[in-house]
Amino acid sequence: GNYTLYVWTNWSVPTPNLEILEMIVPPNVNQGDSTNIDVVVENDGTLDLNDSFVVDIYLSVDASETWVDHHLGNTTTAGLMMNATTSVSIAATIPTGMVEGEYRIIAIVDGADDIFEKSETDNTYIHDVRVTVGTVTESCSNQDEGGSGADAPNEHTIGSVDLGLD
Numbered sequence: 001g002n003y004t005l006y007v008w009t010n011w012s013v014p015t016p017n018l019e020i021l022e023m024i025v026p027p028n029v030n031q032g033d034s035t036n037i038d039v040v041v042e043n044d045g046t047l048d049l050n051d052s053f054v055v056d057i058y059l060s061v062d063a064s065e066t067w068v069d070h071h072l073g074n075t076t077t078a079g080l081m082m083n084a085t086t087s088v089s090i091a092a093t094i095p096t097g098m099v100e101g102e103y104r105i106i107a108i109v110d111g112a113d114d115i116f117e118k119s120e121t122d123n124t125y126i127h128d129v130r131v132t133v134g135t136v137t138e139s140c141s142n143q144d145e146g147g148s149g150a151d152a153p154n155e156h157t158i159g160s161v162d163l164g165l166d
Contacts, residue, residue: 017045017118018053018109020125021085025105028132032096036089037072039107039125043080045118052078053115057090058106059098059133063126065106070095072105100134 024038037057043049054076060069072092080086105127113120 012046014047015045015116015118016043016047016049016080016082017122018042018049018080018115019044019122020055020107020109023105023107023125023127025127025129025131027129029094030134031094031098031100033094035092035094037092037105037107038087038089039109040085040087041077041080041109042085043082045082048082049080049115051115052076053080053110054112055088055090056108056111057092058108059094059131060104060106061101063104063106065108065124069106070098094133098133102130102132105131 019042020039021042022040026035026037029035039055039057041053041055054074056074057072058065058069059072060066072094073090075088075090077086077088107125107127109123109125110117110120111123117123
């Protein structure tokens with residue numbers, strides 16, 4: 001009979017690939033606090049990683065790491081086998097001069113691109129829940145807006161509110 005033989009050659013080079021799967025952060029911290037942030041890193045590449053790599057933690061007002069963000073700490077880990085995960089704990093110190101508010105915690109593995117990886121686009125993990133620094137209050141318990149003796153109604157809508165005369 002007639003047979004068809006299809007041949008596929010894989011020319012890709014086996015490489016590791018580091019990716020952050022999870023990050024455990026405290027919900028509230030204060031300026032000057034030291035806390036541990038746990039990060040789970042996976043090597044989902046096609047080669048064991050025998051070199052050490054660094055995981056950095058940043059405190060950011062938005063969902064991207066830039067030069068204005070605060071570096072909280074890092075740790076170096078020795079290698080990671082293919083299809084394996086490791087959990088690292090990073091001692092993070094919240095700067096004493098931080099403005100109270102809500103921040104994002106960003107973890108970056110191999111931020112200096114020291115490791116040749118299958119993909120360099122999956123090295124950043126942004127925690128989906130914001131961390132509160134300090135004692136931020138969302139509303140005042142005894143608001144007296146415009147001498148009305150109460151909070152103005154519908155204050156989250158655009159427009160003006162009649163607060164009366166006085």
